[in-house]
Amino acid sequence: MAPGSGPAVASPALAAPRSVPWRTAGWLALPLVVLAAILALLILGRPLERLTEGAPPVETISVERVRLEPGLITLSVRADGSQPVRIAQVQVDGAYRSFAIDPPGPIGRLGTARLTIPYPWVDGESHRIVLVTSTGVTFEHAIEVARATPPWDxxxxxxxxxxxxxxxxxxxxxxxxxxxxxxxxxxxxxxxxxxxxxxxxxxxxxxxxxxxxxxxxxxxxxxxxxxxxxxxxxxxxxxxxxxxxxxxxxxxxxxxxxxxxxxxxxxxxxxxxxxxxxxxxxxxxxxxxxxxxxxxxxxxxxxxxxxxxxxxxxxxxxxxxxxxxxxxxxxxxxxxxxxxxxxxxxxxxxxxxxxxxxxxxxxxxxxxxxxxxxxxxxxxxxxxxxxxxxxxxxxxxxxx
Missing domain, CATH: 1.20.1250 (Growth Hormone; Chain: A;)
Incomplete structure (x- = not known):
């Protein structure tokens, strides 16, 4: 320091700005608020639906689990699609069979349901199951070797x-x-x-x-x-x-x-x-x-x-x-x-x-x-x- 000079004073431009907690939180939250607004516009407003009007719905069904009991086939399925998927009919080995679905009604996007199908399946044989949706789309699942599922006793x-x-x-x-x-x-x-x-x-x-x-x-x-x-x-x-x-x-x-x-x-x-x-x-x-x-x-x-x-x-x-x-x-x-x-x-x-x-x-x-x-x-x-x-x-x- 030169003789006679006073103490060094930090330049205002170089001084660290004082942070205000609520202001900092507000700026950090702002991108999240804008993102939420964009998503709300896309999800609730559905601006892209006009471009796909009249197109057939996209449907997918996956069989995730098969349980076999005497005279009964139980399927656990998961569905995906542009609209809820409704299973209208079930074929087993080429013949339509009655079935119950739980929960009843269409299956929402990535939702699951359990289908119970009364059927006299034969131990050791293969069986072919076809799920038919309300739009006529079919999904096939094969049971290669039918065996009763071990009981939980x-x-x-x-x-x-x-x-x-x-x-x-x-x-x-x-x-x-x-x-x-x-x-x-x-x-x-x-x-x-x-x-x-x-x-x-x-x-x-x-x-x-x-x-x-x-x-x-x-x-x-x-x-x-x-x-x-x-x-x-x-x-x-x-x-x-x-x-x-x-x-x-x-x-x-x-x-x-x-x-x-x-x-x-x-x-x-x-x-x-x-x-x-x-x-x-x-x-x-x-x-x-x-x-x-x-x-x-x-x-x-x-x-x-x-x-x-x-x-x-x-x-x-x-x-x-x-x-x-x-x-x-x-x-x-x-x-x-x-x-x-x-x-x-x-x-x-x-x-x-x-x-x-x-x-x-x-x-x-x-x-x-x-x-x-x-x-x-x-x-x-x-x-x-x-x-x-x-x-x-x-x-x-x-x-x-």
């Missing part, structure tokens, strides 16, 4: 629960038995095991995501189910990352193993759905084949859950909890799959599962980088472990 649920335990809990617990051997490894061996876990989870991530996209392909286009799979995957991965790091530290040891078990549990829920669907279709041989294949497959998952515990001293109850967290979701999966469920909700479940697995992959990679430095991610033991994990999961998946 205690003996059936208990038997299906045993299948779920054999599918999920038993093989994961078997894989956890490798922990004493893993605990004797040196630093390089531990890094290799963690990298194998990344490979295992990487295969599960791709498999779960592809299952979700496949289920989404069987839904109405208007639901944007495939995009919903990606969205739920990203949201679940982000949410679990925030939960895992809520204390300002990344999960390690038993906490990281729990996240791995949780992600694998969501994947095993999907495997249970597949087995239950095979049971509902009466494919006993296919269901048995799936259980055997998934059992072999899931042993390696227990191996991956045990890897973050190396260097720690977990109690026996920790292993019990991890086996239950990773394996028990297969039980409700079998229950739900045996009763059939909407492919849209199945797709969202797979999306959530893929997100959980992605979060764990990132956390295990971060653990390797923290322990041995970022360069360890490109070390031969890391790359070799990832490749080995992918190869193991691929080879065991061939049994499914």
């Amino acid at each position: 205690v003996p059936t649920l208990a038997l299906l629960a045993v299948v779920g335990v054999l599918l999920g809990v038993a093989p994961v617990a078997t894989g956890l038995l490798a922990y004493p051997g893993l605990a004797t490894l040196n630093a390089s061996g531990t890094r290799f095991v963690l990298a194998v876990t990344v490979g295992l989870l990487g295969f599960l991530f791709l498999d779960t995501l592809s299952e979700g996209l496949e289920q989404a392909a069987g839904t109405l286009d208007r639901l944007r189910a495939q995009a919903a799979v990606w969205v739920t995957m990203l949201i679940s991965a982000g949410a679990l990352t925030m939960i895992g790091r809520r204390g300002g530290r990344a999960p390690e040891g038993a906490a990281l193993a729990a996240f791995i078990a949780f992600g694998i549990g969501l994947h095993n829920l999907g495997e249970g759905l597949a087995v239950g669907a095979a049971i509902a279709a009466g494919e006993a041989a296919l269901a048995t084949f799936l259980v055997i294949g998934f059992t072999i497959h899931n042993v390696s998952e227990g191996f991956g859950i045990a890897a973050p515990l190396v260097g720690h001293r977990p109690r026996f109850v920790t292993f019990v909890g991890l086996a239950a967290l990773a394996g028990l979701p297969a039980v409700p999966g079998v229950w739900i799959g045996a009763q059939a469920v909407s492919p849209f909700w199945m797709a969202l479940c797979f999306g959530i599962g893929a997100g959980a697995i992605l979060q764990v992959i990132l956390e295990v990679l971060a653990l390797i980088a923290r322990r041995d430095g970022p360069r360890a991610l490109s070390a031969p033991s890391s790359l070799g472990g990832i490749g080995a994990g992918l190869a193991v999961m691929y080879l065991t998946a061939l049994f499914v």
